[in-house]
Amino acid sequence: MMNALILGIIIVFYVAAIAIFGYIGYKRTQNAHDYLVAGRSTHPFVMAMSYGAAFISTSAIVGFGGVAGLYGMGLLFLPLMNIAVGVLGAFLIFGIRTRKMGYDLNAKTFPELIGNRFKSRYLKVFISAIIFLFMPLYTSVVLIGGARFLEEVMQVDYNIALLIFAFVVAVYVTFGGLKGVMYIDTFMGCIMLIGMIFLLCVTYIRLGGVIEAHQALTDMAHLVPENLKASGHAGWTCMPKFNSEWWWNLVSSLMLGVGIGALAQPQLAVRFMTVKSTRELNRAICVGAFFILFTAGTAYVVGALSNVYFYQKSSQIAIAAAKGNPDLIVPLFINQAMPKFFVYVFTLTLLSAAMSTLSSLFHVTGSALGHDLYCNIFRKDKDNITVSKVGIVIGIILSIVLAFFLPPGIVARGTSIFFGVCAAAFMPVYFAAIYWKRATLAGAWASIASGVAVSLFGLLFLHRKESAALGICETLFGKSELVSCFPWPFVDTMVYALPISAIVLIAVSYFTKPLNEYHLNRCFRKK
Numbered sequence: 253m254m255n256a257l258i259l260g261i262i263i264v265f266y267v268a269a270i271a272i273f274g275y276i277g278y279k280r281t282q283n284a285h286d287y288l289v290a291g292r293s294t295h296p297f298v299m300a301m302s303y304g305a306a307f308i309s310t311s312a313i314v315g316f317g318g319v320a321g322l323y324g325m326g327l328l329f330l331p332l333m334n335i336a337v338g339v340l341g342a343f344l345i346f347g348i349r350t351r352k353m354g355y356d357l358n359a360k361t362f363p364e365l366i367g368n369r370f371k372s373r374y375l376k377v378f379i380s381a382i383i384f385l386f387m388p389l390y391t392s393v394v395l396i397g398g399a400r401f402l403e404e405v406m407q408v409d410y411n412i413a414l415l416i417f418a419f420v421v422a423v424y425v426t427f428g429g430l431k432g433v434m435y436i437d438t439f440m441g442c443i444m445l446i447g448m449i450f451l452l453c454v455t456y457i458r459l460g461g462v463i464e465a466h467q468a469l470t471d472m473a474h475l476v477p478e479n480l481k482a483s484g485h486a487g488w489t490c491m492p493k494f495n496s497e498w499w500w501n502l503v504s505s506l507m508l509g510v511g512i513g514a515l516a517q518p519q520l521a522v523r524f525m526t527v528k529s530t531r532e533l534n535r536a537i538c539v540g541a542f543f544i545l546f547t548a549g550t551a552y553v554v555g556a557l558s559n560v561y562f563y564q565k566s567s568q569i570a571i572a573a574a575k576g577n578p579d580l581i582v583p584l585f586i587n588q589a590m591p592k593f594f595v596y597v598f599t600l601t602l603l604s605a606a607m608s609t610l611s612s613l614f615h616v617t618g619s620a621l622g623h624d625l626y627c628n629i630f631r632k633d634k635d636n637i638t639v640s641k642v643g644i645v646i647g648i649i650l651s652i653v654l655a656f657f658l659p660p661g662i663v664a665r666g667t668s669i670f671f672g673v674c675a676a677a678f679m680p681v682y683f684a685a686i687y688w689k690r691a692t693l694a695g696a697w698a699s700i701a702s703g704v705a706v707s708l709f710g711l712l713f714l715h716r717k718e719s720a721a722l723g724i725c726e727t728l729f730g731k732s733e734l735v736s737c738f739p740w741p742f743v744d745t746m747v748y749a750l751p752i753s754a755i756v757l758i759a760v761s762y763f764t765k766p767l768n769e770y771h772l773n774r775c776f777r778k779k
Contacts (some may be wrong), residue, residue: 263739277432320555324488447601513671618644710745
């Protein structure tokens with residue numbers, strides 16, 4: 253049990269630091285450029301730490317850390333993909349062109365970048381509507397991840413924890429804009445990095461060393477429950493059996509869905525438009541890669557190794573100790589295995605992970621609703637930041653409502669759903685917008701629409717986890733999914749939705765009229 257006085261003092265200093273950085277952001281926010289893209293003059297270290305902190309949330313630490321306790325070390329391919337795709341690929345392939353085109357087209361948000369590139373006000377509305385409809389799902393699972401941790405280690409009521417998270421983040425996001433968000437993200441990112449490195453070291457010390465810990469986990473392969481063995485689970489230091497149900501869940505939903513989906517995240521793409529030159533982006537790459545390696549990587553390693561600790565202590569594997577809820581594995585491990593003082597440190601780590609990501613999601617949701625959706629529909633002044641602030645409040649309320657109703661164990665799955673839908677809907681158009689002159693407005697419309705439609709169809713009628721839970725397919729057709737032959741019920745929707753979206757973009761663009769040459773030359777200006 254944590255000492256309420258000590259925790260209270262720590263939280264007071266923590267919130268005071270947030271207030272100071274938020275106030276600095278507020279004082280330095282004078283116009284819409286400051287509020288939405290941090291004035292396009294952010295330091296590369298601040299940009300990289302903010303990018304990483306927005307990337308790694310409680311979903312990664314609590315949700316995917318718990319999933320690693322269930323799946324094992326195979327999930328470590330995900331942080332490798334996060335670094336290779338989410339940092340190197342994102343910064344070098346997408347970041348440089350996004351920053352330049354965003355500046356040339358005076359774009360301050362992701363929908364505005366795509367809409368200005370294709371000269372369409374209604375395309376901005378369509379993209380912002382998709383963001384506003386789907387992003388609260390991801391926001392709510394981040395809220396759940398943080399609240400579950402507080403519920404376990406601090407014995408705080410789950411509902412109260414949700415409201416505290418939302419209120420604190422809402423205040424500094426609403427008033428400080430993206431400058432305030434990025435300053436606070438950097439502060440929180442430093443706390444996250446220190447906390448996760450300490451967690452990794454103490455875990456190995458607690459389990460007798462690196463080699464001993466991994467050998468003990470390998471030797472536990474015979475403890476895999478029979479139902480998991482039947483699904484393809486081969487042990488916590490092995491990949492699942494190829495082409496098994498477990499393999500498809502791990503590879504298609506978790507690794508590909510999140511690993512590739514990170515490239516098309518609006519809250520991350522906007523970070524590229526906050527620096528003033530390519531040099532700043534290049535300088536930020538190493539910081540971002542290091543951050544993700546020691547945050548996500550630590551969470552997955554510790555999650556898998558928690559099986560060793562729980563078995564040595566109570567002869568139970570991690571998922572059994574957590575009573576079947578993977579979202580509780582990491583909080584339970586921290587509460588039982590770590591030194592008591594570290595529970596306070598990790599509380600700040602989890603608070604930082606949750607709040608840094610929430611702030612980015614709330615900011616993007618609010619700008620999508622206010623700056624992109626409302627202002628374009630009603631042709632209002634886009635430099636008025638009040639509408640973005642109202643959008644943030646509405647997004648927060650919607651996320652809280654969802655968090656109250658989503659089922660247990662949803663954190664990792666909700667994240668992969670959101671990332672997968674974003675990848676299918678936005679990635680082909682995003683890539684074509686910054687690299688392919690021949691891409692047309694009709695092609696962009698068709699690609700985004702097909703990506704969303706195929707993703708939703710897959711979730712409702714093909715992918716068993718969602719289609720069975722939602723029950724629509726069962727009601728209409730009398731079965732949990734339309735195609736029952738293996739492996740289709742376990743193949744993530746992104747695996748087929750993304751290629752279809754890309755093919756539709758290419759095909760429609762070739763049969764429709766391109767934009768005028770003058771506009772294209774402006775978009776692809778070399779200097």
